[in-house]
Amino acid sequence: xxxxxxxxxxxxxxxxxxxxxxxxxxxxxxxxxxxxxxxxxxxxxxxxxxxxxxxxxxxxxxxxxxxxxxxxxxxxxxxxxxxxxxxxxxxxxxxxxxxxxxxxxxxxxxxxxxxxxxxxxxxxxxxxxxxxxxxxxxxxxxxxxxxx
Amino acid sequence: xxxxxxxxxxxxxxxxxxxxxxxxxxxxxxxxxxxxxxxxxxxxxxxxxxxxxxxxxxxxxxxxxxxxxxxxxxxxxxxxxxxxxxxxxxxxxxxxxxxxxxxxxxxxxxxxxxxx
Numbered sequence: 001x002x003x004x005x006x007x008x009x010x011x012x013x014x015x016x017x018x019x020x021x022x023x024x025x026x027x028x029x030x031x032x033x034x035x036x037x038x039x040x041x042x043x044x045x046x047x048x049x050x051x052x053x054x055x056x057x058x059x060x061x062x063x064x065x066x067x068x069x070x071x072x073x074x075x076x077x078x079x080x081x082x083x084x085x086x087x088x089x090x091x092x093x094x095x096x097x098x099x100x101x102x103x104x105x106x107x108x109x110x111x112x113x114x115x116x117x118x119x120x121x122x123x124x125x126x127x128x129x130x131x132x133x134x135x136x137x138x139x140x141x142x143x144x145x146x147x148x
Numbered sequence: 149x150x151x152x153x154x155x156x157x158x159x160x161x162x163x164x165x166x167x168x169x170x171x172x173x174x175x176x177x178x179x180x181x182x183x184x185x186x187x188x189x190x191x192x193x194x195x196x197x198x199x200x201x202x203x204x205x206x207x208x209x210x211x212x213x214x215x216x217x218x219x220x221x222x223x224x225x226x227x228x229x230x231x232x233x234x235x236x237x238x239x240x241x242x243x244x245x246x247x248x249x250x251x252x253x254x255x256x257x258x259x260x261x262x263x264x
Contacts, residue, residue, distance in 0.1 A: 017176045038205045038236065041172070045207045049175035094245065108244050109208035115243055 001143060002071035003030075009048070011055070011062045016048045019066045023077075026070055030146065036074070036137045039116040043133050044077055046109035047088065055083025055129065072140035074118075077133040086129055087122045089114075155202075156184055164195040164263045166256065170202035178209035185217040185228075194226045197259045201232030211244055218250065227251075231259040 007022050009015040020041060027037040048066070056062050064081035088110045114120050119134040154177045157168040165188060173181060188196055198214075200206075214230075221228040229251040233241055241247050253259040 013175050016174070020174070020176070035236065041174075042205055042207050042240070045174040045176075045209070049207075049209060052175075108211060112208060112240070112243055 002069055003143070003146070004067060004069045007066045007068070008063050009066060011052045011064065013049060013052055016045060016052070019044060019048060019068075022066075023068055023075075026068060026075075030070055030139055030142045032075070032139065033137065036135050040075055040077065040133070040135050043113035043117050043120075043135075046113045047077075047079055047131055047133060050086070050088055050109065051079060051081050051083070051129070051131075054086050055081045057084065070139065070143065072138070072143045074134065074136040074139060076135075079131045079133075080128050082128050085124050087124070088131065089120060089122045154180065156180065158184075161197075161260055162263075164197055164260060165193045166197045166199055166260075168199045168202065172204045173206040173210035173213075175207060175209040178207075178213045181210065182213040182216060185213070186220060189217075189220045189224045189226050192224075194224075195263045196221065196226065196228045197256065197263075198228065198230045199232050199256050199259075200230060200237055201234065201256070203237050206237060206240060208244070211246060214246075214250065227263075229253060229259050229262060231256050 003026070005022060005026070007019050009018060023041060023044060051064055055064070062083065064079065067078040069076040069078070091107060091110055093111045094107050113133065117133050118136045119132070121132040123130045154169065154171040154173055157170070159166050159168070167184065167188070169181065185196070218228055231253040232255060233252050253262065
């Protein structure tokens with residue numbers, strides 16, 4: 001069994017807070033351990049900020065969808081947006097820094113998301129970008145308890 | 149999870165300005181940190197310690213802010229050091245390959261000694 005909630009956001013950075021708070025609420029409801037919850041929050045912020053900054057090139061208001069699914073084996077986050085094709089996984093990982101070298105701003109977020117999660121997937125489907133973030137940890141007992 | 153709000157504090161230790169951050173630093177609030185650091189360097193602060201001991205987590209938005217602030221400090225002939233970067237916050241710095249980019253001290257006291 002699973003619990004799914006959908007959050008519709010507009011393409012501004014401040015709106016990302018609504019998805020963050022929804023994930024927090026589910027974290028409390030399902031007694032999620034702090035470490036995977038933090039890892040999910042970081043990855044969610046990285047991906048959503050990319051969507052807000054890069055999916056649309058105009059100044060218009062757009063909406064996109066964040067779906068949070070809690071199940072016995074962990075949490076999946078699905079992000080759907082109808083912006084231009086943007087595969088964050090296609091970006092190369094940042095190169096290791098040499099002594100004295102400064103990293104360039106940007107490019108780090110998706111690298112962190114991939115490191116923190118068990119799986120990150122991208123597909124272009126029906127004119128939408130669809131990114132899936134998966135974190136696996138045992139929630140079986142809590143999911144069962146909350147269903148009773 | 150508590151600490152949903154980022155709290156930015158500021159105290160003085162002699163000529164050193166200590167900025168304390170508590171909570172989470174993400175894309176929704178990283179600009180607040182940048183604004184405060186820009187204000188400090190713009191107002192002539194030459195010695196700034198950024199204490200991250202109460203930070204729950206930070207994202208790459210925070211790293212961008214720290215890199216920009218580091219450049220601002222250099223342009224203003226000021227010095228910015230970090231302290232109390234521990235636990236998974238330190239893990240994130242290491243993940244980003246950033247532990248060597250910033251001057252990081254284990255504790256606030258250690259950081260202050262640098263300015264003594």
